[in-house]
């Protein structure tokens with residue numbers, strides 16, 4: 001039997017992402033023991049009840065004691081303060097990582113608190129759902145999803161490689177890039193889509209000409225697909241937009257120009273412009289399916305019920 005990759009993994013925050021890491025790391029035998037903590041008594045009690053960590057402790061400081069891998073699985077806006085809090089107890093040689101959806105702000109806020117001899121390797125698993133909390137996690141969350149590492153300049157390559165091995169063993173494909181490039185890529189692939197979903201759902205909710213019950217009733221026309229994204233955790237997403245302000249504003253500028261082009265095409269009855277764009281976007285969807293980042297099941301795999309039996313008057317004579 002091979003030795004686990006890490007002796008003791010400390011998870012600060014055990015929500016969707018932290019609890020998924022715990023479940024997957026244990027299933028793969030990657031860590032000898034898992035120590036976990038969360039901010040509230042309720043979450044800590046639930047984590048203990050679920051049994052997804054070997055030990056649940058009631059402070060961030062106690063959690064990191066003696067750990068050779070520490071992962072911050074908390075909202076981006078909390079990472080700086082928590083790094084400052086735990087810094088005195090981080091073990092020499094330990095790897096300190098995170099899972100935040102924004103990276104430059106994490107490097108800026110956490111980096112200065114990392115003691116000499118501790119390896120800081122920020123990470124972002126590009127995987128998730130709209131649910132939160134320890135019950136929402138599952139071991140398979142990261143399979144065939146990307147995990148982006150953004151080690152600051154001068155990081156020990158051995159530490160980066162070790163964390164890459166960890167994420168690969170959780171099923172992820174690992175890529176390394178600068179924090180700034182990560183933030184630009186994610187601004188268009190994740191942050192802007194969330195902003196658009198939040199806007200559409202908010203706009204529909206405030207309409208005067210169409211009632212809220214009509215919006216809900218006829219949502220299968222497209223609206224409901226936005227509501228899944230717009231149901232994402234408000235704390236997490238508030239922090240993402242505050243922390244990735246510049247990249248989001250840059251992408252939003254480009255998006256607004258493209259929206260203006262479409263608005264003009266609709267106003268002028270320019271069907272060619274609309275048709276050409278819709279043809280290109282359809283190809284992008286097919287590309288995502290063909291590289292295995294989504295399944296090709298129609299209607300996102302929603303089950304469809306059987307046709308109902310015909311009412312009596314429509315039955316043929318003699319039946």
Ligand code: NAP
Pocket residue numbers: 012013014015016017018037038039040041043044060073074075076078082099100101102124125126127128129130131132133134233236
């Ligand atoms: P979540 O389900 O809401 O869990 C957050 C956890 O952090 C909770 O256990 C919470 O404890 C704990 N926490 C918050 N502040 C804390 C503090 N100061 N000290 C200790 N624990 C604290 O959130 P999540 O979806 O797992 O997201 C966590 C991180 O992953 C975020 O940075 C997010 O950007 C990133 N991420 C999320 C997704 C996604 O789709 N959700 C995908 C990739 C990356 P309580 O329950 O007691 O408040």
